[in-house]
Amino acid sequence: MKELARKQIKHLAEILVARAASLQSEIRAEIEANSSYGDIAGNVTDLGDEASADLLADLGNANVSRDIQELRAITEAQRRIKEGTYGLCPDCNKEIVYERLIAYPTAQRCEPCQSRFEKSSHNQQNGRQCKASTLTPSSLLDPTAAFRE
Numbered sequence: 001m002k003e004l005a006r007k008q009i010k011h012l013a014e015i016l017v018a019r020a021a022s023l024q025s026e027i028r029a030e031i032e033a034n035s036s037y038g039d040i041a042g043n044v045t046d047l048g049d050e051a052s053a054d055l056l057a058d059l060g061n062a063n064v065s066r067d068i069q070e071l072r073a074i075t076e077a078q079r080r081i082k083e084g085t086y087g088l089c090p091d092c093n094k095e096i097v098y099e100r101l102i103a104y105p106t107a108q109r110c111e112p113c114q115s116r117f118e119k120s121s122h123n124q125q126n127g128r129q130c131k132a133s134t135l136t137p138s139s140l141l142d143p144t145a146a147f148r149e
């Protein structure tokens with residue numbers, strides 16, 4: 001597979017910058033909209049937007065914590081662009097296809113590795129659920145059990 005063209009990387013970098021800017025203004029709006037957090041936000045203005053946003057996220061503001069997560073992913077992607085590792089899948093060392101990066105500019109893995117990664121964490125969750133299913137009453141496992149004396 002040929003290397004991502006400089007022009008493509010530049011385009012993706014622009015998408016990331018634009019996305020980060022809109023996330024930042026979303027977070028700022030959220031801070032302003034939450035008058036109940038006004039005092040807290042007022043106290044931390046010296047720390048800057050990011051610290052106030054962290055505080056809101058700690059307080060359980062789901063919108064803000066989701067925005068912050070994405071913002072961090074963007075910062076990571078921008079770091080990878082600087083380092084020259086952007087668009088390389090750390091699991092298989094292959095390049096992530098451009099179409100995927102356009103759809104998910106913060107994607108860390110290529111599609112096959114990402115789905116393998118998600119499956120393996122999904123399986124771990126299922127493993128926990130399997131233990132719970134051993135508590136199923138035997139009458140449910142054997143439908144005739146209820147009719148026996």
Ligand SMILES: [Zn+2]
Binds near residue numbers: 090092093109
């Ligand atoms: Zn991969």
